[in-house]
Amino acid sequence: xxxxxxxxxxxxxxxxxxxxxxxxxxxxxxxxxxxxxxxxxxxxxxxxxxxxxxxxxxxxxxxxxxxxxxxxxxxxxxxxxxxxxxxxxxxxxxxxxxxxxxxxxxxxxxxxxxxxxxxxxxxxxxxxxxxxxxxxxxxxxxxxxxxxxxxxxxxxxxxxxxxxxxxxxxxxxxxxxxxxxxxxxxxxxx
Amino acid sequence: xxxxxxxxxxxxxxxxxxxxxxxxxxxxxxxxxxxxxxxxxxxxxxxxxxxxxxxxxxxxxxxxxxxxxxxxxxxxxxxxxxxxxxxxxxxxxxxxxxxxxxxxxxxxxxxxxxxxxxxxxxxxxxxxxxxxxxxxxxxxxxxxxxxxxxxxxxxxxxxxxxxxxxxxxxxxxxxxxxxxxxxxxxxxxxxxxxxxxxxxxxxxxxxxxxxxxxxxxxxxxxxxxxxxxxxxxxxxxxxxxxxxxxxxxxxxxxxxxxxxxxxxxxxxxxxxxxxxxxxxxxxxxxxxxxxxxxxxxxxxxxxxxxxxxxxxxxxxxxxxxxxxxxxxxxxxx
Numbered sequence: 001x002x003x004x005x006x007x008x009x010x011x012x013x014x015x016x017x018x019x020x021x022x023x024x025x026x027x028x029x030x031x032x033x034x035x036x037x038x039x040x041x042x043x044x045x046x047x048x049x050x051x052x053x054x055x056x057x058x059x060x061x062x063x064x065x066x067x068x069x070x071x072x073x074x075x076x077x078x079x080x081x082x083x084x085x086x087x088x089x090x091x092x093x094x095x096x097x098x099x100x101x102x103x104x105x106x107x108x109x110x111x112x113x114x115x116x117x118x119x120x121x122x123x124x125x126x127x128x129x130x131x132x133x134x135x136x137x138x139x140x141x142x143x144x145x146x147x148x149x150x151x152x153x154x155x156x157x158x159x160x161x162x163x164x165x166x167x168x169x170x171x172x173x174x175x176x177x178x179x180x181x182x183x184x185x186x187x188x189x190x
Numbered sequence: 191x192x193x194x195x196x197x198x199x200x201x202x203x204x205x206x207x208x209x210x211x212x213x214x215x216x217x218x219x220x221x222x223x224x225x226x227x228x229x230x231x232x233x234x235x236x237x238x239x240x241x242x243x244x245x246x247x248x249x250x251x252x253x254x255x256x257x258x259x260x261x262x263x264x265x266x267x268x269x270x271x272x273x274x275x276x277x278x279x280x281x282x283x284x285x286x287x288x289x290x291x292x293x294x295x296x297x298x299x300x301x302x303x304x305x306x307x308x309x310x311x312x313x314x315x316x317x318x319x320x321x322x323x324x325x326x327x328x329x330x331x332x333x334x335x336x337x338x339x340x341x342x343x344x345x346x347x348x349x350x351x352x353x354x355x356x357x358x359x360x361x362x363x364x365x366x367x368x369x370x371x372x373x374x375x376x377x378x379x380x381x382x383x384x385x386x387x388x389x390x391x392x393x394x395x396x397x398x399x400x401x402x403x404x405x406x407x408x409x410x411x412x413x414x415x416x417x418x419x420x421x422x423x424x425x426x427x428x429x430x431x432x433x434x435x436x437x438x439x440x441x442x443x444x445x446x447x448x449x450x451x452x453x454x455x456x457x458x459x460x461x462x463x464x465x466x467x468x469x470x471x472x473x474x475x476x477x478x479x480x481x482x483x484x485x486x487x488x489x490x491x492x493x494x495x496x497x498x499x500x501x502x503x504x505x506x507x508x509x510x511x512x513x514x515x516x517x518x519x520x521x522x523x
Contacts, residue, residue, distance in 0.1 A: 077222060079222075080512070081234065081235060085517060087518065088517055090512060090513050090516050092215045092218045092219045093219045093223070095221075096222065126235070130231055130233070
């Protein structure tokens, strides 16, 4: 999940992806997903709350448009599967909505906005296993900022963004944030 | 951060330990917890390695089993201890029993006791010793039963959308009802308007001053309330309370039949309520005295939420255990 905005985050923020960059990246990812799965059969796109859900919805719409047949999007909440529950204040659970009710035998594309430590994806894989046995699971992210703490990599990446730990990456999406789409980076050593 | 952690994060002794935002958080998380209830494999790893003791000094079917199921579905280890069959029957004091359990290193004690304030007392003893054990009040005498009020609110919201601006009539043995006391607090936080209906003998002393302070209406006439002849009009929700014969030493009403005629949700009253409030719903915390405070027709009516309440009980208790136990940092947004 992306970092929460801080009051100072706009001071030295620089935009790394604009609205049209994000649109192009998603379109490319849609084609990549179709190429890798050889079509839209048995495909389901699951976003990880919160912004991954909006990205999953857009990705499913793009794939539907390209293939001319409907590909469903849903959401997969990982709150109850996180490994940092003890160290964090509790958060309210978000909605999980699996279209069609199951994932058995399907190709599931997990979608998140920022890939960082990989711990959210680890939690998502555990959560997914409780819903059934997908034929394959792929990972699509808008931004990969590095610093993995687990052996996890994305299959589809909007933009690789080398960052330092002290920098903050924030994703804004129309339809979720009531602002134009953007990815900005702020903070870090000067 | 230097800001002190809210004390409410460790125990749930009263609905008053929560604010409106915390109630909202528990109810919202419960929606997602109910999703677990519909899965084939009902198990999430959230409370893995946590231990929850159900310490029940009074009989219970739904509260105890739903707390046990809630803990188990979240992978906590849950153990039941009842007053009968424990060292209490050998004369051990409540303090020693509580300290013994806490000394084993448990994370939470879910407690039901016949004495009002028992859960507060145990929480204070444990806090003094700094054991870090959470206490959840699962009913203390005639004082409070916070998780019941939360699941009542959850159930009604699922059916009616929101409690804000809704009119809730709470009917029956108000004097002995901890469910009533907890509901009064949570309903106020959620914006509902409340009318309390009871025979004069089962209305707590000082009720009129209480009603004036907390802004609810009192009535001794159930038929007038059902006809909408009080502030708030026809109720959206009828919350029937159990007549608690085990807490009565007699003299509260002449005969059970007379109680039913005055304050029972009879078949005729059900018809009147359904006609006046087509979307209206009926709640009862259980166990029901069918034929006394609620007729079988009303208990089994389409507008009855009695079984939805039981089903919600597991989800709401999962949410409560999650918010109390999952984090060592307390609750936040």
